[in-house]
Amino acid sequence: MTTVAAAVADGWDSYGRIVATLIRVTGDWNLAEDCAQEALAAALERWPRDGVPANPGGWLMTVARNRAVDVLRRAAVEQTKLKEVAMLWEHDSREPAEIDDDRLRLIFTCCHPALALEARVALTLRTVAGVPTADIARAFLVAEPTMTRRITRAKSKIADARIPYRVPGGTALGERLPGVLAVLYLLFTRGYDADGEPAFAAEAIRLARLLATLMPAEPEVSALLALFLLQDSRRHARRDEHGDLVTLDRQDRSRWDHAEIAEGLTVLARTPVEGPYAVQAQIAASHANGTDWPSIAGWYDELARIQPSPIVELNRAVAHGYAYGPAAGLSLLAAARPGLAGYPAAIAVEADLTAKAGDRPRAAGLFRAAAAAAPSEVERRALLARAAEV
Known part of the structure; x- marks a missing residue:
């Protein structure tokens, strides 16, 4: 019953x-x-x-x-x-196909590039997922009336601009799909970050499953689902009993969700590596299979080739530092530093690699500097703990 x-x-x-x-x-x-x-x-x-x-x-x-x-x-x-x-x-x-068409139309309309990225995320949460406006406002650190106005403006813009309620076809689909996936990626990140809303990560996974079902011929859709599953599998091991962050190398892997890992690996096995989400999913799979740093460094080299960005270069420096020694990582970090000025995670990475290189006093100072610039209290505590440790 x-x-x-x-x-x-x-x-x-x-x-x-x-x-x-x-x-x-x-x-x-x-x-x-x-x-x-x-x-x-x-x-x-x-x-x-x-x-x-x-x-x-x-x-x-x-x-x-x-x-x-x-x-x-x-x-x-x-x-x-x-x-x-x-x-x-x-x-x-x-017919099920007609129902599916309605849901796809709604997702693509909510994620239209005419809307600001945060408005797309909020509208998708509110309209596709039915998340209460108060919860969305809390995640975006704004008052509920402010978020209500943002969502109302987004709907008005769709109406005033006569944005069509449809799934684009032909080349337009290829142009619009990355924007839809970017909305889901940001939604997942909002839920997976240190102070994120876990329900948002779960909603991103649910929507990625839906999109993968509705668009089975799009490899980056399946790749994004695999990436979410593999990343989310580590959620419960990312904090200790006091609520403090635990770095990947110190996590208790028995606390990882191995059912999610198995599902993510299964999805990834049937997904061609054709885009940035597939490469990131391969990196997540390398962690799930025991953290093969040389393999991860190679995947970051590929990601830097197809989707260069300061954040990719930062993670590439970490991977090379662990795979080939701290000097290799620090060299890549120095090359990427102009695009990472003032970024707390970059300071923390330099601190970690500096500690591995043996300069512990300098590393402690860098950890403290990263803590001072950290965006959340939980990250600040973790960085100060590392400073004390080295």
């Missing part, structure tokens, strides 16, 4: 489908979200009393549809739109 709690949890998965369908039919983002939320609220009220329906997703669609019909009737909209909403079947008998 399906429990009410499990059915409601499944209902959150239906939320995105309901919103996507109602946006397609009505063209009204706020109406679609309001009706989906009211359907879920009705489920929380009625299912514990009346029991879980045989088709929870169909039940939610019916309630959302009926609410939309009521609103549109009162608004005296054109009869064509009203008729389309009214024809949404109670048990949602549309």
Whole structure:
């Protein structure tokens, strides 16, 4: 017997489908979200009393549809739109491909390049995933009314600019897909960082799974899913019993999620290495398989070739320092330093490599300097602990 709690949890998965369908039919983002939320609220009220329906997703669609019909009737909209909403079947008998198209349209519209990157992330969280605005605001360190205004402006820009509600085709798909993946990557990072919101990382994984299912022919989509799984597998080992950060080389690997590792490796095994996410997934896989530093250094060389950036060069310096000695890492770090000025992680890397090279007093000073510039308290404590240690 399906429990009410499990059915409601499944209902959150239906939320995105309901919103996507109602946006397609009505063209009204706020109406679609309001009706989906009211359907879920009705489920929380009625299912514990009346029991879980045989088709929870169909039940939610019916309630959302009926609410939309009521609103549109009162608004005296054109009869064509009203008729389309009214024809949404109670048990949602549309073909799965049509449902998938709606969800893809919604993801690509939320991630349109006309919107600022943070607005894309917030809109995706709110509209596709149904994350409460208050939670999104907390993750972005702004007040809830501020985040509400940002999301409202993003929706208004979509309407005012007549951004099409569709998945681009042909070459346009290849041009737009990296932007969609960048939104998911930032969403995952927001959840995986030292002071991140874990639920956001879980949501990024869920959306990456959805996108991989909807776009199986796109290797970078599968690569991103593999990367998320392999990175997330280390989550519970990244802090000690006091809540302090534990560096990768000191983590208890028995605390890694080996089911996630197995899934990530399986996804990666069938994914061609054609882009930056696949290369990063290979790096994560090398860590999962015992941290093969020469292999990781080689993958960072490849990543620097196809997607050069100061952060890639920083990580490349770390990999070479561990694979070929601290002098090799410090040399690469010196070459990359102009693009990393004032970046706390770069100072911390220099401190670590300097300690390995044997200059412990200088390393301690660098660790303290990195701590002073650290963006979070948990990182500051970890860096000061390293300073004391060396």
